[in-house]
Amino acid sequence: MKVDLLIIGAGPAGLAAALAAAPSGAGIAVIDDNPAPGGQIWRDGPQAHLPERARTLRQALAEAGNVQVFSGSRVVALAGARRLLLEGAERGWTLAYDKLILCTGARELLLPFPGWTLPGVTGAGGLQALIKGGLPVAGERVVIAGSGPLLLAGAATARSAGATVLRIAEQASFLALAGFSARLLRWPGKAMQAMELLDAGYRASSHVLAALGRERLEAVRLQQGNRVVEIACDRLACGFGLIPNTQLGELLGCRVEQGAIAVDDWQACSLEDHFAAGECTGFGGSELALVEGAIAGHAAVGNRDLARALWPQRRHWQGFAEALARGFALDPKLKALAQPDTLVCRCEDVAFAELANRRDWTEAKLHSRCGMGACQGRVCGAAGQFLFGWTPPAPRPPLSPARIETLRCLEPEG
Template sequence: MKQERLSVDVAIVGAGPAGLSAARAAAKSGATVAIVDDNPRAGGQIWRQAATAAPTSAAAERLAILRQPNVTHLAATRIVAETQPGTLLLEDDERGLLLDYRTLILCCGARELLLPFPGWTLPGVTGAGGLQALIKYGLDVRGQRTVIAGSGPLLLASAATARQAGARVSHVLEQAAWGDVAGFGAGLWRWPSKLAQAAKLVTAVYRPDAHVVEAFGDKRLERVRIRHGDREFDVDCDRLACGFGLVPNTVLPSHLGCRIENGAVAVDAHQRTSRDGHFAAGECTGVGGSELAMVEGEIAGYAATGQTAPLAALVARRAHWQAFADSVRERFAIREPIRRLARPDTLLCRCEDVRFDTVAREPGWTAAKLQSRCGMGACQGRVCGAAAQALFGWTPPVPRTPLVPARVGTLMLDGAASCDGA
């Protein structure tokens, strides 16, 4: 296995809208920039296209930064640990790599919140964002009877992606009440681009105050039970995409000692974290959409490289998009009936087959892991940990080294063999 070392002025974690915008701003100073991303293609979930698809104009403008001579893109690369202040241990399929930096910008994004309900582990059931990603990577859904359910604007985007790929989308179920959805729509005039986007995505099968109660099937999904208002009914389907919004990815920022508040990385007016020389931008600082992520990335990139002139205008623009994010969070908050969908025998941790009632009686996440192996499977708690945090209010422990499974050869780099266990 090859062993290398790379030194840059600015390291950026994440090649989504925030990370690419941060790189674009930082590179204008002439600084050397490295962008680390665990996906093979840049763009994040929102801009990740099928291999044959042309990127949107906004994406193309920012993806162009990857061709600049002072920018290095480390694709399909995982962050294993911080070996010492200013050095990250990385690994890809062929090598271990030590990345030295003067300044770090964390654009770690978010992951989908999946909440347990009877039948949610059946083949054919995915997250709403998960279905989008699968389609972009080539999943054939042509002719499949599809139900989209959960909460938030992502549902309409997921439904549109599925329809464009040939799926027969029969229901889009939003758990938020009619009043909240109507109030959100009435306020969209403040963000004309979002209003235009909503007008394109809206569908006649969209239903607020509705959610999936249970999924049924023998070897895979066959039908779902829907509750709409006070009425329940069954719908035959081949695929269910069910997600309840997004939660910030804070594993690496927490590992680096950045302060976490309300489940997100805490930052100041210029996106600085509580750790000196470390900035954060985008969904890891609070879920708010691509427009907010891009402006936060720009602020972080300029501030990290001492380019202060553009900051005042960008801070004002950030406030505009932060107001949109606040509206989404308020109007699409998870309601109590959703939190009560799981039965005692419903699996919470699907990797280790741990039942809901086994975890629910524990006082916290660490105790749940010790008593049940919850969160110790393939996803390492990324699904069940977020669900437990949302359902029980547990605070996750600070992640330990190594952050991801890694080869022994990688862990031997620069004394990293002193890892203290997972």
């Protein structure tokens, strides 16, 4: 199979890119690993409530006759020049393209602390996804901790599903949040959204110390200002912001700067005819992802005037992204959460003490199997970067577990 334009990811950036490029008449394919378009922010499911914007974009995508959407599919490996190996629920296949737009989004930064592997402890975004997928939480007591706007969004999702949110522990200081709130007036819609999500249990200068329990979570210990408090609960959702998903971009050879795929004014990568948009180029929210996706879509099919017209809008939302980064910068004291016996690599049961004196990722891997499990360093690699300053491991194919039948698609024809 071959297409003119391939888009990886059907979140806000991918949707906007496809719809911007579609009027050109180009043959377009969109690959996404979720069951339906929308990405993590507009994730569908039995308990999901999609906003009108998401439904409108999804309907427009379905009506675009020259756009094929392959949901429940993911990239496994490179299959040659401008060709990718893909796998869906039923089959594996290769797909060639002339131009490509990466809209691979971001994932949560999970930092290790005592008890973080107990049943009942998830990421903040992870809990949102589980609830939208049908996880029953009605009547459960929930504590949400970490950093960033995702904490408030996660709390709202849990509350709407019948859970009782006892505390939202934000590690950023009151002064940092006050500065962010003052700057938020430049984006009235975001200010209104923040007011709607504000929760009486929200606390600044507060972070998790430990999850407590034997067989599963029973309570959480928090540092709250100068006090240590313990709160009995059934679930703890803890996330410390987002990390751009750059693995495919790196594998293709796109330049990465400051942990994100580097792009120019046209959202073009360092690799010719390859573009990137959304949170894989840096976290800034759905509004920034939408305008970046539209710029990339227009530029990929040669509509540079339409792309350029969106530059002021992009700059407006880049300002919001910069305010987010300043307001929710992680406090270095979070590096002290892990104890010697705290697991850092949960796939291979590697404790903090086994890693603390290693010089870099390679040495840690040689001595401990750190990063050699199912997630291939996606979780512990980011944690190692924050805790020890290590450069995360370079991606290697396959990017995700794949069936033997899929890998056989790489065999030369004949």
